[in-house]
Amino acid sequence: MxxxxxxxxxxxxxxxxxxxxxxxxxxxxxxxxxxxxxxxxxxxxxxxxxxxxxxxxxxxxxxxxxxxxxxxxxxxxxxxxxxxxxxxxxxxxxxxxxxxxxxxxxxxxxxxxxxxxxxxxxxxxxxxxxxxxxxxxxxxxxxxxxxxxxxxxxxxxxxxxxxxxxxxxxxxxxxxxxxxxxxxxxxxxxxxxxxxxxxxxxxxxxxxxxxxxxxxxxxxxxxxxxxxxxxxxxxxxxxxxxxxxxPSLYVINLLVPSGFLVAIDALSFYLPAESENRAPFKMTLLLGYNVFLLMMNDLLPAAGTPLISIYFALCLSLMVVSLLETIFITYLLHLATTQPPPMPQWLHSLLLYWASPRKCCPTAPQKGNKGLGPTPTHLPGVKEPVELVGKVSCHIESELNGCPGSAGTQQEEEAQKQHLVDLWVKFSHVMDTLLFRLYLLFMATSIITVIVLWNT
Missing domain, CATH: 2.70.170.10 (Neurotransmitter-gated ion-channel ligand-binding domain)
Known part of the structure; x- marks a missing residue:
């Protein structure tokens, strides 16, 4: 075998x-x-x-x-x-x-x-x-x-x-x-x-x-x-x-609409701070941006985290911060016009530093206010507690006993209250301008950083 x-x-x-x-x-x-x-x-x-x-x-x-x-x-x-x-x-x-x-x-x-x-x-x-x-x-x-x-x-x-x-x-x-x-x-x-x-x-x-x-x-x-x-x-x-x-398809369908929405959100800061339309307008833009991201989600890669997703998240965060800033300014204006709190001395000094001297409101009338009116160094809302107690007692006494000079005191208090309202309104406007500039600076820095990363 x-x-x-x-x-x-x-x-x-x-x-x-x-x-x-x-x-x-x-x-x-x-x-x-x-x-x-x-x-x-x-x-x-x-x-x-x-x-x-x-x-x-x-x-x-x-x-x-x-x-x-x-x-x-x-x-x-x-x-x-x-x-x-x-x-x-x-x-x-x-x-x-x-x-x-x-x-x-x-x-x-x-x-x-x-x-x-x-x-x-x-x-x-x-x-x-x-x-x-x-x-x-x-x-x-x-x-x-x-x-x-x-x-x-x-x-x-x-x-x-x-x-x-x-x-x-x-x-x-x-x-x-x-x-x-x-x-x-x-x-x-x-x-x-x-x-x-x-x-x-x-x-x-x-x-x-x-x-x-x-x-x-x-x-x-x-x-x-x-x-x-x-x-x-x-x-x-x-x-x-x-x-x-x-990239032309994605630039036209993703980057250009997103850039337009963010630019409109930045321009909305030019609406008057007292306007009631700024916050609703920003909320509408924010909702529109979310709808845009949902519609364009199919064009984005399903795996990983591309730089464009970070860019969209950054734009969405900027629009949310913009809305929060508008809410904050609206709250300050509402507080200033209804019940303005006393303004601390450091805040008033900071306001004088940032505001233009020509546009800054006068601190207090200087004539005809000897002893009663506020001095330049003692602004409304920062007086000593004893002086405030004396004013309150004088006001109550004038109502009960007919204290002489009550009409003049009432006018002076209204002038001081109006002056305090003007200070808080001015502070709200300064904060609105400051936050808008910070918003623009952060937005420009972020977008430039993303563009530089894309070009590397």
Missing amino acids: GRSGLHENGCFLCLILHLLLQGRGHTFTINCSGFDRYGVDPAAFQAVFDRKAFRPVVNYSIPTRVNISFTMSAIVEVDAQLQLMTSFLWLNVIWYNPFIRWNPEECGGIRKISIAAKNLWLPDIFIEEFMDVDQTATGLMAYVNSEGLIKYDKPMKVVSICNLDIFYFPFDEQNCTLTFSSFIYTVENVVLGMEKKVQEISNTSQNLIRSKGEWVLLGIHQRMMKMTVGTNQYDQIIFYVAIRRK
Whole structure:
């Protein structure tokens, strides 16, 4: 039983050697007589077709050189959530088959013919980043010339994994890789090379993609390397595909409306602080901005936190702060006109510092107020407690006993109250102006920072 097995193995090895060694010398040349009169005779290539299961070499210790190039015809989609790039490639693979040769002079000048790819040995070149089933059409043809050079072209829809960085969306640039390698053959059997210069591949692809889709091809670069798996080494060619997003769609639909809404919110500060329409107007803008963000949410990347999301959150925060400032000023004005509290001395000094001297209200009347009217150093609302108690007692006494000078005292108190109201109203206006300037400064700084980050 063992001898029969050895005998069968020996016969199988002899068959392989016979197939490999077949065609030495003159047998390499295909007899193509009559091709010019009766067409190509399939029987002339039958010996070649029978060898398709084996790598076409005369000496098995010599590796087969496979040259690769491709043309990227379209970038269909870049999925930021799944980290995938979908593109169309025209893959070109060229190798040499020493068993296919003929003399063109004997074959009616035929120098190149097409042969069904299924009848030939094909190198198992694949893309390592491929993340989908290969949907290449079947029944493709390969061109063979009279020297045995085979050129095999096939279109491919490539769904490849790509490490995407969407922080700078929509002004982002991505760098995806396409790694070509052999699945089975090590460097002892198959070595890879370039069929075209990478600059030619890049220029041809750029001309095809220039006016198609959302992405622009910036360039293609390549690097040769070897991958080691255990004790085996595999030849690899890595192509770096640099692409850039066309931002016009997002600028028009996202950035421009957002900028308009923020600009209108800033201009709303020019509405009078006493107006009852400022707060409702700002609330309407805030609600409109939230509706805008909900409608435009589909245009934003679903994964990660791009810079544009931070920009939108910043604009929303500015509009909320603007509304809070309006509420604060409205409260101050309401407090000043209904029941103004005493103004501290430090606050009055600060008000005098920020307000213009020409626009600042006079501190108190200077004539006809000897002893009763407020002095420049003692403003209304900051008098000593004893003096305030004396005034209150005099006012009560005047109501009960008819204290002389009660009418003048009442007029003086009304003047002081009006003066205090004017001070608080002035303070409200100064605070409104100050907060508006701080708002503009923070908004300009934030927007400039975002623009600088986008440009880096």
